Every structure is written in C-alpha cells, then in structure tokens.
Amino acid sequence: MTDPVLSIRNLTVEIPTRHGIFKPVENVTYDLHPGEIRGVVGESGAGKSMTGNAVIGLLDPPARVSEGEVWLNGRRIDELDAEDKRRIRGKEIGMIFQDPLTSLNPLFTVGEQLVETIQLHLGLSASEAKKRAIALLDRVSIPDPADRFNQYPHQFSGGMRQRVVIALALCTEPSVLIADEPTTALDVSVQAQVLDLIKELAKERQVGVILVTHDMGVIADTTDSVTVMYSGHVVESGTTDQILGAPKHEYTKSLIAAVPRPHTKVERFPVVNYGERERTFKIEDLAAHWDKTDLSKSGKLLEIENITKTFLQKGGLLPSQRKYFTAVDQVSFDIRDGEVFGLVGESGSGKSTVARMIGTLYPVDGGRVIFDGEDVTAMEAEALQAYRRQIQMIFQDPFSSLNPRMRVGDLVAEPIHHHKILPKPAIESRVRELLDWVGLAKDAWRKYPHEFSGGQRQRICIARALATQPRFLICDEPTSALDVSIQAQILNILKDLQEHLGLTMLFISHDLPVVRQMCDRVGVMRHGKLLEVQETDTLFEAPEHPYTRELLDLMPRLKQLA
Template sequence: MSDTLLDIEGLSVHFPTRRKLFVAVNKANLAVEPGEIHGLVGESGAGKSTIGAAVMGLLDRPGHIAEGTVRFKGEAISGRDAEGMRALRGAKISMIFQDPLTSLNPLLTVGQQLEETIQFHLKLSDADSKARAIELLDRVGIPNPSERINQYPHQFSGGMRQRVVIALALCSEPDVIIADEPTTALDVSIQAQILDLIKELARERQTGVILITHDMGVIADTTDKVTVMYQGEVVESGSTEQVLGAPQHEYTKSLIAAVPRPTLKVHRFPQLSYGGRQITFEIEDLARNWKRPEPTKSGTLLKVEGLTKTFLQSGSIIPSRRKYFTAVDQVSFDIREGEVFGIVGESGSGKSTVARMIATLYQTNGGKIFFDDREVTSLKTAKDLESYRRQIQMIFQDPFSSLNPRMRVDEIIAEPVRHHKLLEGDAIQHRVDELLERVGLGSEAGRKYPHEFSGGQRQRISIARALATQPRFLICDEPTSALDVSIQAQILNILKDLQEHLGLTMLFISHDLPVVRQMCDRVGVMRQGQMVEVDDTETLFANPQQAYTQELLSLMPRLEGLSTEGLEGEIV
C-alpha cells in the first residue's frame, strides 16, 4: 500500500452545457503525503476549488469526473457511490469552505452544530461533546467560548464565523483537510493562529493538508509544496522554495510579481501578462468630466470625535436585564482632503462599524462626525442627509451581496444617479457606459446580470457604481480580500489612479498589512472598539509605539523568499 495519503492522477472535471462542454480541470496531478501541507494557487476560475469538490464528491451537477483517479491511502475513491462518500467525508477527509455564512445553519447555535458533528463522528456523550466543542472554539481563537457556544452564526463577525467553520472541520480529527481559502476573512493575528493550528495538525497528527489560497504570504509561510494552476491545468509544481523563489513558468512569474510586498513600495502593481488581455483603466478621460468641489477651508475633509456604537447582545422586556456590546468606544481621528487613511485591526475590532456610521448606515450612540467642517450627526432633514450621502460612496467587501441580482448592471450603476437626480434621460446611460468603459468592462457589460461576472469583475462594477455620483469621499471596506493577487493588482491600481487623478479622499479598511502599506498615507490601528494608535504609514510600520501594533506588525508575512523579477519600486 502506498504511503501517500491522497493521490490525484490525471483528473479531468467536465461541466456539460447546452452550448458547449466546459472543462474545469484538465488532467491534473497532485499528491499529498502524511504531514505535508500542499499549496494550490492560481487566479479565480483556475480549477482549484473544483479539485477540492471532486475529491469530496461535492461537484454540482451536471459536473462530473470525466477521467482520472482519486486515491485515499492507495484505495480509489473517485468511483464511490453517495453512501460510500458520506462514510469517508468528514470522518477521514474534511473540508474548510471559503464562505462561512453558507456553511453554517442559521437556525442552529454554533454549539449545536459542533456537538452534532462530534457525536456523529466520535460517538461522545452530550457532556463530552460540549466540552470538546468549547475546546475547539478556544483553539481557533473564539473569545469566551463557553458563552459564545450558545450564540447563532449571525451574532459572529465574518472572521469569527470562519473560525467556527474551521472548528467544524477539525471535529472528527480527519486524515486529510482540504482548506479552501481558510484565512480570506481573517486578520493577521487570527490568520497566524489558524495557520499555526494547521501546521501543528500536520506535524503532530501527520494530517495531510491541501491549502487552496490566493495569499502568497500564506503559501510562503505555511506550505511544503506548491502546485500552480491556470485555466484548469497544472502549469508548475514543486517545493515552495523553488516555485516561489525561482519560478520557471511565465504565468507563475507574473502571478508572483503581482503580490504586494511589505518592504517594497511600488507606484503601480504589475498586472498579469500571461495568457490574457491587460485591464486598462482610462482615468484621464474620466477626470476630464469630473466635477471637483471647492476644497475644504481647514484641509480636513472628515473628522470623527468620540464615536461610539453599542449593539444589543441579549434582549429582555425588562430594560435593566438587557445586555449591550460596545462595538466602537470613543474613537477619534481625522482624514485630510486628498489622502488615503487606512484602518487596520483584528476581526471584530470595530473597523467596519466605524465605516458604516460614517456612511450613515448605522446610527451613532455617541460622538460627532464632521464632513467639510459641517457636523453630520446633527443633520435632521432628509434633504441635508441626501446631500451628504451623495458625496460619500462605499465599496463593500463582498461585491456579489452588494449588487442586486435581479437588476442589470447598467440599472445598478444608474440607480444612485437617478436617486440623487443628478442627470436625466440619455445623459444617465452615457455616464453608465463611460464608467463601464473606464473600469475595463466595456459598455456591453451593462446588459448582463451580476451572476454572469467573476469576483474581480463584480468588484469593478461596484467601483463604477460608487463613482456614478462623482463623490468626494470613498469608503473601501476590505475591497480586495476575496480576490486573487492578479485581480487584486487591477483593483488596487484603479484605486491608486482615482486618488491621484481625481483627488478622491479615501478610508481604506483592510487586514492585509502589505496592501495597507502600499495604499495609505496614514494608518489608524483599532483593537476591541478603540483606536490605539494613529500615525503616518511609514512611521507606524518602521517604529510602532503601542505593544498591540508591534505584535500585529510582527505577524505580517515577510515574503522574503519570493522572486522579485519584474518588480520596480522604493525599498522601505
């Protein structure tokens, strides 16, 4: 019997459609040894997640394995029936899915879901199952696990939900874990904790891991081997040191060049140059028709003083018995006109809550917000609020959930223009077409629906919609966290151009510290709802004053082993 835990040979996955046969994976080979972490990288649509779904027997119909073999401990499993796969799935091979919200049952508490899985696979008693569930939640970094085990998925932040999904995958102590973007929604501190846990499992229990990710920092710091995929085919495979440090294939070289570096600041990110057309953002044409308002007298466009937000944690008809959670606690900072101000911090630190209060999506429970020297929190009339909201637009973390699936793209982009009565008739369609052209999609994209686009294309639609009202202030809430590095480079270049040519002021929220260093002029660090440090970007990264900031920066991937071929920039 082979010592290899998982052996994938000549795997091809086909999806028949009415028009043509779509080959998602074409004759891919991949092997995972006991205790080995094998990275699987490539841009969106490369076939990475399809391989994971094929191994687990979770391919969506009419998708099927057309040829090739998947072996687990030497035994072919690719031909097993549904019952045979159920016996293997979870018990021997577990999967951590990318989207935690769709992986968790909204009607059951986190504890109920964990305990059910533990009892099914390990046959423990109710008391032992609950104790193990609490232990697992603690292990993946959930604070107060004995209390939070009784809460529902919607009561957790995105990063915390991802930790719960990881705990679910670990319940059965599997031999193989397929981790599909397990750290996408996590900040660097929790990411380091999760990756240490995965490495510990591989080392101590000899668990084999397939780590599917677009984060080259994760690949560099965690994996033993790497397989690179492009359009369903494996283009390069080898040791992590060799593939990242001295890539042989042109696509691999291009992919690595697009990775933001923590110690090299570039004016523009290199874009993917292998196999596809370059995405161009025609900012100069857009800038010619952009209406610029008079600059603010004080030089500060946005000022926040003592901002506070509380949420009801547990309700009661008796007010004294209600428990509240303080998500944002006395936060103060200012953003100068024309600058990019970054906010970093752990998941649940209050970053997005601050952004939503500034955008008036959440009401404040205390503090003041000033925009262009005018207090926003005192605005009462609908007309005054509309005037403010027109000047502020937001790009959300998940572009798909922020776009109406029942509306065409041109209707989505035109909606804010019509709402604010900025243009009429053919002028609206002209602006929509112009914006779609400028973000590299083309005016013909307006006749399609959001589901017909990739994640990166949907984010460009979100940017076009945000620019439709010609705003002064842009809030970017994790705009690239769900994107692979090549698409991320395109989006970041667009944002850089907007700031440089249109003079836009931005609030940039991200847990990706190398990206923050590339994009931001100043950075604020948040922890547990409080702003603990604010400084110029280079000063903060080179000489952080607070212990928490020092700890956060120490966990940032160094990416020292990555090839620098094709990169030009300023060493910082």
C-alpha cells in the same frame, strides 16, 4: 517517503453549456502525503476550488468528473455513490470554505451545529459532544467559548465565523483537510493562530492539508509544496522553496511579482497580463466627465469625534438583565482632502463598524461625524441625502452587495437614477463608460452578477460607487477575497482614482503590505479603541504601541520580497 494519503490523477471536470463542453479543470495531477501542507495558487477561475470540490464530491450539477481518478488512503473515491461520499465528507476529509457565513446555518447556534457534526461522525453523547465543541472553540481562539457556544452565526464577526468553520472541519479529526482560502477574512494575528493550528495538525496528527490561498506570504510561511494553476491546468509544481525562489513558468514569475511589497512602496502594482482586457476609456476621459469640487473648508474632509457604538448582546425584559457589547469606544481621527487613510486591526476590533457609522448604515450612539464642516449626526433627511451622494462604499464581498436579480447595467445606473444626476437618455452611456473604465467587456452591462468572477464583480462595485461622482470612498476590505493578480488590478484602479480624481478614501484592510502601498496615514484599532495614528512609513518602521509591533511581527513575508 510514505504513501500519499490523497492522490489526484488526470482529473478533468466538465460542464455542459449552450456553446459546448467547458472544462474548468483539465488533467490535474498531484499527491498529498501525511503531514504535508500543499499550497494551491492561481488567479480567480484557475480551477483551484473546483478541484477541491471534485475531490470531496461537492460539484454542482451539471458539473461532473469526466476523467481521472481520486484515491484516499489507497481507496478510490471518485466512483463512490452519493451516500458513501457523504460518509467520507467531514469524517475522513474536512473542508473549510472561503465564505463562513454561507457555511453556517443561520437558524441554529454555533454550538448546535458543532454538536450535531460531532455526534453524527463520532457517536458521542450530547454532554461529551458539547464539552468537545467548547474545547474546539477555545482552540481556534474564540473568546468566552462557553458563552459563544449558545450564540448564532450573525452574532460573530467575519473572522470569528471563519474560526467556527475551522472548528467544524476539525471536530472529527479527518486525515485530509481541504482549506479553501481559510484566512481570507482574518487579520494577521488571528491568521497566525489559525495557520499555527493547521501546521500543528499536519505535524502532530499527520493530517494532509491542501491549502488554497491567494496570499503568497501564507504560502511561504506555511506550505511544504506548491501547485500553480492557470485556466484549469497545473502549470508548475514543486517544493515551496523551489517555486518561490526559482519559478520556471512565466505565469508563476508574474504572480510572485504582483505581491505587494511589505517594506518598499511602488507607484503601481505589476499586473499579470494573461488575457486581461485593456481599458479603452482612459482615466483622463473619466476625469474630464468628473464634476470638480472645492477643497474642504478646514483641509479635513472628514472628522470623527469620540464616536461610540454599542450592540445588544443579551436581551431581557428588565434593563438589568440586558447585556451590551461596545464595538466602538470613543474613537477620534480625521481624514484630509485627497488622503487615503488606512484602518487596521484584528477581527472584531470595530473597523467595519466605524465605516458603517460614517456611511450612515449604523446610527451613532455617541460622538459626531463631521463631513466638510457639517455634523452628519444632526442632519435632516434632505441634507443626509446629499451627504450620501458624496460618500460611497465598496464592501468586502462583492457578490452579496450586488442584487442577483438585476442586470449589471441597472445596478450601476441605480444610484444615478436615485440621486437624479443625469437625464435618462445619458445614463446608459455613462454606465457603459464606467464599466469600460474598470476593464469590463462592452456587453457586461447586459449580464447578471453570477456570470462574473469575484474580481470582475468587485470592479462592478467600483463602477457603481463611482456613478454618483463621490468625494469620499470607503473601501472595506476591497481586495481580501481576490488573488494577487486581480488584487493588483483593483489596487491600481484605486490609485488612479486618487491621483486623477483627487478622491479621499478610508481604506480598511487586514493585509498590511497592501496598507503600506495604498495609505498615507494609518490608524490601528483593537477592542473598539483607536490605539495610534501615524504616517504610514513611520508606523511600519517605528510603531509606538506594543500591539502594532505585534501585528507587524506576525505579518507573513516572502523572503524574496523583504
């Protein structure tokens, strides 16, 4: 076997706190060989991303590497000064971060950012760098790359922003690529393209890849070896076939058991119970406090009739100079009382735009949204206020949807205050009950969002969404940023809400096994159009549209769970 391109030896990271030294990473050891793709898995807070940040020299002070060594191509790099580490970053070690929006500068076009990176590390002329940048955008499947070159990050969907970040990481042809959840925001079709690109880089250019992911299907389809981390430690390492086929550690076994099955439906998801806090306030208690509402007049709580949404893509003084993009094109469907309706499709297909029009975050340009027989698009301010109390949203990124300057208790209480649901003395008690029910500690209401993990922040968002006792819940990729163990807990909470409270839901996701488990019916979108709507089992077993069949064929699978 060839010498490793990257060696991590007994790496330990320390963070000084008021309560002593905290070690988020402790004695981590593994090698990465040229052309190898090593998957790193584990629950939120296991130390996966922290290890990658330590390798590349991006630890936020006061965090520091206190022990261990990092070797790159036979050269020790953990002892280098900041300037030498900066030269290595980007040129020799590429990094793909989980959140593409924070990885891109909103003040510069994506083309300017690509050209700057290429010229800095490769010394090409501006015209050569631009040509290379456009080719990279095309390679990561950005449509119309020459036009998109001149657009800003906010003009891209989440999935397309991630593809731009991947292009940035690849532009200098590094020998090591650290991919931290690179496909989190991507649908299965784009995910397959990105993973094929990563496999191609590893095979043809002998790039060593560390792939941090919570998607065990991606691990099965993509990686050669796997390292399993829990609470800052490596609990198991081996080949992918060995780890997935015959795991030895109990944590690895429970992690694999928590993966949603693509072909069989389960009542509840197995949960990884490693230090998980039991809820003391049961769902039955929550149901007893819940104001029951009558069923809708027609049996259809929500009806969407030919809704359309266009966005200005290119401005101009004259109307003839303006260019518009149709994000949603005459979409129609209905959602029945107590139903979970799934919406799937590739990045940029219009799924989230539909959700935002239903939630009145975007105005409807054409068509109607009808809620319990009332036309939402024609509502006056007072009626619209009442509608917004009955409909709540859980967004994909829990951190950006929570005000970092407000305590968690105030965040959950805010909609109760706004809609004047309870008298002030009763609000704190209701907030504590909601936080307790979603599995957070008693003192959670005093803390700020940054003091919680991603999974805990998503629970806060669920508690806040439940504060108004809504009839309809919009879940826009609620688990895409979560590992499988935390995902199982969140999905079980949503299942409880539907079963015991009769909540109706719109569930948007690119994770098809999760959709199979959660939804009663599913609609498939592409390029702003709704292609088909079917009962979930029918859609997965006998899809009608060729695009749906393509999506299902691209779904990553664990052979053990098929």
